[in-house]
Amino acid sequence: QDDINETMAKLAHAGKNVVRLKSGDPVIFGRAGEEMAFLKDRGIDVSIIPGVTSASAMAAQLGVSLTHRDCAQSVRFVTGHSRKGVLPANVDWSAIADKNSTTVFYMGARTAPQIAQTLLDRGLDPATPVSVCSAVSRASTREWHGTVAGLPDGVTALGLDQPLLIGVGQVFAKAAAAAPAHLPEALVG
DSSP states (O other), X not given: OHHHHHHHHHHHHTTOOOOOOOSSOTTTTSSHHHHHHHHHHTTOOOOOOOOOOHHHHHHHHHTOOTTXXXXXXXXXXXXXXXXTSSXXXXXXXXXXXXTTEEXXXXXXXXXXXXXXHHHHHTTOOTXXXXXXXXXXXXXXXXXXXXXXXXXXXXXXXXXXXXXXXXXXXXXXXXXXXXXXXXXXXXXXX
């Protein structure tokens, strides 16, 4: 990140128009805040062109509504790890375990076992539907559908070589039902 910040500032001060292209929406877990602050502190004007956040792309890919009014009265985007690479301690995990909400974890591949266990410890039903998508909206995308209890195995099946999103909540029941019937917790891809 430091190298990216310095490079953008160097090029901007050299009179170049600098474009920092990011997939998804740069203001949703894209470190845009850090980059904007760095550049603004150096007198460089910044403008943002919003994109489609990965959670929305995942919902479209799966054909689900993240806030379907029959089962989700809110949606949350939560980081799957802190700066230290572990689950963030300052998240209200009891609120995240709300059965009437949809939660999408970004960057949670390596912490998936802890995410699942923490949600279960806070009372979320082990049978709560989960969809995990790697490389969302790319030709190489893969999906896994199952339950919170099976989440660690699902992430292992998809692997850690691509960015992935973990969607938790009743809205993902439709995606799980559409997965191959011969596997109760299915890998698609």
